[in-house]
Amino acid sequence: MGEGVTVSGDIAASSDIRIDMWSKLGSRVEVGGNAYLGEFVTIDGKLLVEGDLDVGKEVKIRGGFEAKGWIVVRNPVPVIIFLFLYIREMMRLGKGEEIEKAVEELFEDSEDSQDFEGKEPSENIMIIPAGAKISPEVIEVAGEADIGSNCLLIGNIRAQTVETGKNLTLKGSVYSEGKIIIGESSTVHGNLFSKGQVHIGRNSRIFGGIKADSVLMHENARVDGTIKAPSGVSFLREAAEKQILVEVNALGKGIVSKARELPKGVLQDDLIKAPDVAEIVSLIKSSAKAKNGFVPGRKRKTARTQALERTRRFTGARTYRKEKSGD
Template identity: 35%
Template sequence: MAVRRDPLDELVVPDGTEAKEVALETDGDVLVGARSSIEFGVRGRNVLAGESVEFAGEIEADGDCRLDMWCDVAKNVLVGQDAYIGERVHIGGKLKVAGDLDIGDDVDIEEGFEANGWIVIRNPMPTIVFLFVYLKHLLLIGEEDTAQRLISELVDEEDGEPETEPLVIPRNATVGDDAWRVSTPATIGDDCRLHGNVRAETIDVGDDCNVFGSLRARGAVDVGDGTRIHGDLTTRDGDVVVGEDARILGDVSCNDLELGPGAEIDGTIRADGEITMGTTERERE
């Protein structure tokens, strides 16, 4: 994961992420900014959440799980390694930890907890707050190499193995079956399957995705090759690029519109500027 700024300044959905009926699933880590609402369960490698994050479903972490103070999880929290639970966290189901448990004061676990390792009751440091304040400080003073090493340790990169980009949900976001609402840019990787309307500053959707909802942004919207958007695509002040063989099953409203070869728009096009259409190799011949 390359670090050039605050990692929580953008919604990042890595390749292959799926929003299923009850859970948001990814192969890598999950980082959630403070005061966000996740209307799914979450399944990933390591799961880290800032203060006052709400989860409407179950958390399953193959590695570590860190929940800062005042988080609320509606169902179980299942952890494959160690867990760090801040003070005044509420868990509506069970907490099961395969490793060590570091737990704060006034934690409410409705169905009890189990830990196979050490159990320490204290007030753990709010790790998300500390981590990103420290990262921001390193970037401000130009220590990009140090910041990169820190984030590499966080996501457990190993020499010679490809990096798995984490799923990053910025502060004050709402993510659910109805809508993904953020006030930051949004980047969605390749081969993703998401349910819900996406609302962001700008939106970049990768190749071969299925988004069952509309896209709305203030700025530019890019849709990758072979992607299907099952809804309208609207930008207030930006341009739209629709990749080769992509399909928009709704209306498009924008400034300039660029359509790749084989791209289809099923609804009405409203473009204040230019509309350009790419040609296939056969058409050029």
């Protein structure tokens, strides 16, 4: 959890939990691993820790706590003074590269790069940004809300933008200043309100209405309520996945590949069959003797011109016969 987070319900973590400074937890907190509490954290209920407990300055646990591991109380003021004196001395000596290297090694957390219980951290860690408010009624975030896959949330969500993964179950409405993206196979038992675009993935269902500037939804998605979108509603259709046995070239002839092999697992009935491929006859005549129709590169002749050409051909042929007979 980031700085200044407020949670009014119970918290249960199967492994470690890290809470930054000025956060307020209003009820019971159970930790299956180690617990790290920042400065000025307040817990109204009881804290149960299976591992080590590391707390900062001015931490208040009003319901008491139980920790089975080590308990460490930190006081960061001397460390900050030491760092200040160290950096000032190194800058005086002109060793800026050594300062940068020392700071990187000091704040490097090798645990963040390791897998968490054998899986990727993004699939197992819940990150609550600074200034967030979580209660059974509302989940409020000042910035962007990015919700992973296979999540179950109860309460309304308020954020600048909201994007969810697959298989989300939300029992509440979503209010956003920007985009709202609902992943595939998700279910929302509430309304969607956005000043931007709402995108609903495949096989998702909204048990409520949608009010946004524009809506883009998959053709298999379903909305039970009213959709109000001044800029319009668009439906996303998937491209055909079936293969075509016959390809048609630019002249309209069907090209059938005899060597075409069907992919593994694809049956002959699953393919699109072309019935009778007929050659398309072009409207442009290719013969110069065509009487009807347009011939490219040939000018249209009048009846008088055609009659003079016939007379010249006839006269020329008769003159040629006379010359032959005179010889």
